[in-house]
Amino acid sequence: MPVETREITFITKGNCDVIDITSQVAEEIKLSKIQDGIITIFVPGSTGGLSTIEYEGGLVSDIKEAMERMAPQGIEYKHNLKWKDGNGHSHIRATIVGASLTIPFVKKKMLLGTWQQIIFLDFDNCSRNRRLVLQIIGE
Amino acid sequence: MPVETREITFITKGNCDVIDITSQVAEEIKLSKIQDGIITIFVPGSTGGLSTIEYEGGLVSDIKEAMERMAPQGIEYKHNLKWKDGNGHSHIRATIVGASLTIPFVKKKMLLGTWQQIIFLDFDNCSRNRRLVLQIIGE
Amino acid sequence: MPVETREITFITKGNCDVIDITSQVAEEIKLSKIQDGIITIFVPGSTGGLSTIEYEGGLVSDIKEAMERMAPQGIEYKHNLKWKDGNGHSHIRATIVGASLTIPFVKKKMLLGTWQQIIFLDFDNCSRNRRLVLQIIGE
Numbered sequence: 439m440p441v442e443t444r445e446i447t448f449i450t451k452g453n454c455d456v457i458d459i460t461s462q463v464a465e466e467i468k469l470s471k472i473q474d475g476i477i478t479i480f481v482p483g484s485t486g487g488l489s490t491i492e493y494e495g496g497l498v499s500d501i502k503e504a505m506e507r508m509a510p511q512g513i514e515y516k517h518n519l520k521w522k523d524g525n526g527h528s529h530i531r532a533t534i535v536g537a538s539l540t541i542p543f544v545k546k547k548m549l550l551g552t553w554q555q556i557i558f559l560d561f562d563n564c565s566r567n568r569r570l571v572l573q574i575i576g577e
Numbered sequence: 578m579p580v581e582t583r584e585i586t587f588i589t590k591g592n593c594d595v596i597d598i599t600s601q602v603a604e605e606i607k608l609s610k611i612q613d614g615i616i617t618i619f620v621p622g623s624t625g626g627l628s629t630i631e632y633e634g635g636l637v638s639d640i641k642e643a644m645e646r647m648a649p650q651g652i653e654y655k656h657n658l659k660w661k662d663g664n665g666h667s668h669i670r671a672t673i674v675g676a677s678l679t680i681p682f683v684k685k686k687m688l689l690g691t692w693q694q695i696i697f698l699d700f701d702n703c704s705r706n707r708r709l710v711l712q713i714i715g716e
Numbered sequence: 717m718p719v720e721t722r723e724i725t726f727i728t729k730g731n732c733d734v735i736d737i738t739s740q741v742a743e744e745i746k747l748s749k750i751q752d753g754i755i756t757i758f759v760p761g762s763t764g765g766l767s768t769i770e771y772e773g774g775l776v777s778d779i780k781e782a783m784e785r786m787a788p789q790g791i792e793y794k795h796n797l798k799w800k801d802g803n804g805h806s807h808i809r810a811t812i813v814g815a816s817l818t819i820p821f822v823k824k825k826m827l828l829g830t831w832q833q834i835i836f837l838d839f840d841n842c843s844r845n846r847r848l849v850l851q852i853i854g855e
Contacts, residue, residue: 440855441752441753441854441855443752443820443822443827474580474582475580475712475714476617476712476714478754478818478819478820480818480819480820480827481829482827482828482829482832483829483831483832484768484769484770484829484831484832489672489673489675489676490623490671490672490675490676491623491668491671491672492623492668494656494659494660495655495659496654496655496656496657496658496659496660496665497654497655497656497665497668497669497672499655500654500655500656500665500668500669501669501672504647504648504669504672504673507647508647508673508782508786509782515774515775515778516773516774516775516777516778517772517774517775517778518774519774520772520773520774521772521774526774526775526778529769529770529775529778530775530778530779530782532768532769533767533768533769533775533779533782533835534673534767534782534786534812534813535673536675536767536768536814536817537767537768537832538817538818538819539675539677540617540619540677540679540818541617541619541677542582542617542619542710542712544582549582549619549621549710549712550621551620551621551622551623553622553623554621554622554623554676557672571820571827573753573754573820573827575714575753575754575853575854576580576714577579577580613719613721614719614851614853615756615851615853628811628812628814628815629762629810629811629814629815630762630807630810630811631762631807633795633798633799634794634798635793635794635795635796635797635798635799635804636793636794636795636804636807636808636811638794639793639794639795639804639807639808640808640811643786643787643808643811643812646786647786647812673812674812675814678814678816679756679758679816679818680756680758680816681721681756681758681849681851683721688721688758688760688849688851689760690759690760690761690762692761692762693760693761693762693815696811714853715719715853716718716719
């Protein structure tokens with residue numbers, strides 16, 4: 439039973455940019471030799487998060503507002519006082535949302551709901567070239 | 578080393594109903610051919626979440642209140658303005674809590690703490706028939 | 717393809733003590749017979765959480781403040797009224813942050829970002845001897 443490690447890359451706008459990565463992830467499963475198993479998506483960094491959502495404009499706007507309530511940009515962060523990069527809120531949001539997401543698939547198809555998409559949330563305060571690790575384990 | 582994909586179903590009351598699914602998950606591991614490995618529990622939908630908790634009435638009530646603080650039902654959600662289904666808060670809670678949970682097991686026994694149960698949180702605003710995907714990988 | 721179940725132990729101060737466990741986890745991967753795969757880190761308990769962060773003093777202080785905003789210690793928890801142990805906030809923080817974290821590794825090296833460390837958050841209100849389960853699956 440093989441393990442395949444792949445990656446996807448994309449450009450983000452930052453500032454809680456919400457990217458639908460479902461089709462890119464699905465494509466990597468298709469390209470792999472594995473039929474059934476799990477794919478672990480991982481953010482190799484500390485200012486981005488992974489989750490799922492019904493990807494529509496209303497909720498994309500609502501999740502940005504929820505993140506602003508959960509870890510506001512305007513308050514004091516010790517990280518900012520120390521490093522002057524102004525992204526303390528980005529790190530805190532990333533730690534709470536989490537950098538790892540595991541999704542089961544069967545016959546190369548992820549078992550997502552009809553209205554459920556995989557999202558990367560770029561919490562950093564600038565545009566970034568992002569790389570995500572995808573590791574597929576199965577048979 | 579096999580991969581087994583199973584599912585469990587149950588009925589919820591919605592409105593942050595907190596369901597202890599530990600025994601249903603344990604039963605599926607028992608029924609599988611796998612002795613040691615991981616079970617990935619996955620919500621194929623965008624208004625439910627998975628986590629663990631000490632399942633007792635006090636904390637079940639406390640987590641409902643915590644979710645109301647984290648993503649209040651009463652505030653404006655763009656999703657509601659657009660779709661009129663009034664469950665914007667349900668989607669946001671689901672995205673923050675997360676749709677995937679991975680638990681290791683040995684000799685068919687999950688390595689949970691003594692006072693730790695697996696919970697499904699139904700954030701939707703109505704009763705639902707829920708289905709969860711369980712994928713077991715191991716030896 | 718083997719499954720290896722290991723554990724690490726350490727002492728915490730409690731009260732949102734944030735422990736960098738990266739080197740302890742890396743050591744267990746090195747000691748295993750598995751080259752490429754995933755490691756699932758799991759908290760067998762209901763008052764601790766796992767995530768990743770850029771582990772520096774500013775953010776360690778910021779995450780403690782964020783947890784205090786997310787689930788304040790001073791408010792009423794039904795759990796405390798019932799059990800008198802005063803750690804209702806600890807349980808709620810643990811349920812929201814999550815007890816499970818899965819990280820891919822290749823050639824025994826976890827695919828973490830340069831400034832990304834693995835942390836255990838002890839939300840309990842006292843010093844604890846903590847044990848984490850590490851399960852490694854791969855080839």
